[in-house]
Amino acid sequence: MKALRFYGNRDVRVDDNVPEPVISKPTDVLIAPQWCGICGSDLHEFLGGPTFCPTHPHSLTADKIPVVLGHEFSGIVLAVGSEVSEIVVGDKVCVEATQRCEECANCRSGRTNCCVYGPAFYGLTGLGGGLAEKVVIPVSHVFKLPSDLPVAYGALVEPLSVAWHAVELSGFKPGMTALVLGSGPIGIATILCLQAMGAKTIIVSEPAVGRRKQAEEFDVDFVINPFEEDVVAKVKEILKGEGAERSYDCSGIQATFQASVAALAAGGIAMNIALWEKPTQYNPMDTLVRERVIMGSIGYTGRDFAAVIAAIADGRLKGFEKMITARIPMEDTVSVGYDGLINNKEKHIKILCTPFPELLK
Known part of the structure; x- marks a missing residue:
């Protein structure tokens, strides 16, 4: 064959x-x-x-x-x-x-x-x-x-399941706020899953103009150009001085890792979904003083496939x-x-x- x-x-x-x-x-x-x-x-x-x-x-x-x-x-x-x-x-x-x-x-x-x-x-x-x-x-x-x-x-069920697994593993609940760093394929999938799970506010940080336009087409609430604005300061401005309750790094570079942690509210969770090509630097004080948590998510399980297919069937996952x-x-x-x-x-x-x-x- x-x-x-x-x-x-x-x-x-x-x-x-x-x-x-x-x-x-x-x-x-x-x-x-x-x-x-x-x-x-x-x-x-x-x-x-x-x-x-x-x-x-x-x-x-x-x-x-x-x-x-x-x-x-x-x-x-x-x-x-x-x-x-x-x-x-x-x-x-x-x-x-x-x-x-x-x-x-x-x-x-x-x-x-x-x-x-x-x-x-x-x-x-x-x-x-x-x-x-x-x-x-x-x-x-x-x-x-x-x-x-x-x-x-x-x-599309497979990439959507990658995002679904990460969002669910992060303990995301309806009404929470989220920051997505990078709006490539997994970033877009993460946006769709956050919407399906009832996010209150979704903020996207993306340096590429074409991908910022793509994120806007998926009806996110705010899109930030990190080359022109300070991501952490902008997130806190949007959320009235508070950080995001969850962040999802879909880029995997030093700048997005740092922002994914620093832009969190106290007790927030930074979820890494990105594949990394090299190690990154990390200051434990960034998590200690606000009791933040850094997590990682790899792939999916069969439960995620079943959940994504169910969400497509009942209309919660839209625009995929x-x-x-x-x-x-x-x-x-x-x-x-x-x-x-x-x-x-x-x-x-x-x-x-x-x-x-x-x-x-």
Whole structure:
């Protein structure tokens, strides 16, 4: 079959002779991925990797590069194993991409995203991914989409689940105030989840003019240009002298980390969602004198996928379809998709790729 595979740093290729996956376990589901989003982690892997893509047999998957890419995907069920009853052939589904052992203390407690053998994901660490004509996934990772939801929108459930997990983990409650630092794809997803959870005020800090306009299109309350205004002072001005009750760093640089803490009210929580390329500096006094808390959030669990799908179905999550800014064939993933997100990122939020070019007609 045809699939997009990672071979190494800046070496991603479409191969025509990848072995087709087959159902080997009674709990397997065979899926034809129709749409797959390009994630920031894909770009990090391409530009600076391999990081997640294993150069030696992975402890969970036993795979090593070249591996099939794509972990934000949705598709149509082609076949199911003998013990699968909740999913049937023809269903529209999305995939919770976290790979885990199911046996360590973290997995047993429900923190499957923190498996001691991870982080690991379908579409990064082996066993197939969404940028292929077929993939086999355990039914425990497969989530049925609402019947009236276009399959393409199902590819957004994964990035929305990243944000949902972070917002819920931060203890966010309806009526709270929030600061979001960075309005790239995960920043936008965080805005949408905050809105769905009843935020009173959402303030966004974003230096890029194009991304500030994108944030405004998602109806946030205030957008700050950190190059022109002091983020901490502006947040306190907007909130009548108080800091934000929660902050979400979706950028991962020194300036956003510092602002995410300093802009908090007493007892506030700064949630880091960003991937970091290097360590940052931290002064413990910034948390001590106001009893603030710094937390981190990685990925999602199946509960987050179920919650996001429910919020889409009942209308709490609104406007997420505007995240899609381009749809392209899988063959153009690097030349158009990666290039657009690296060199023209202010134009794009989420680029979807498909192994089936007829879907673009």
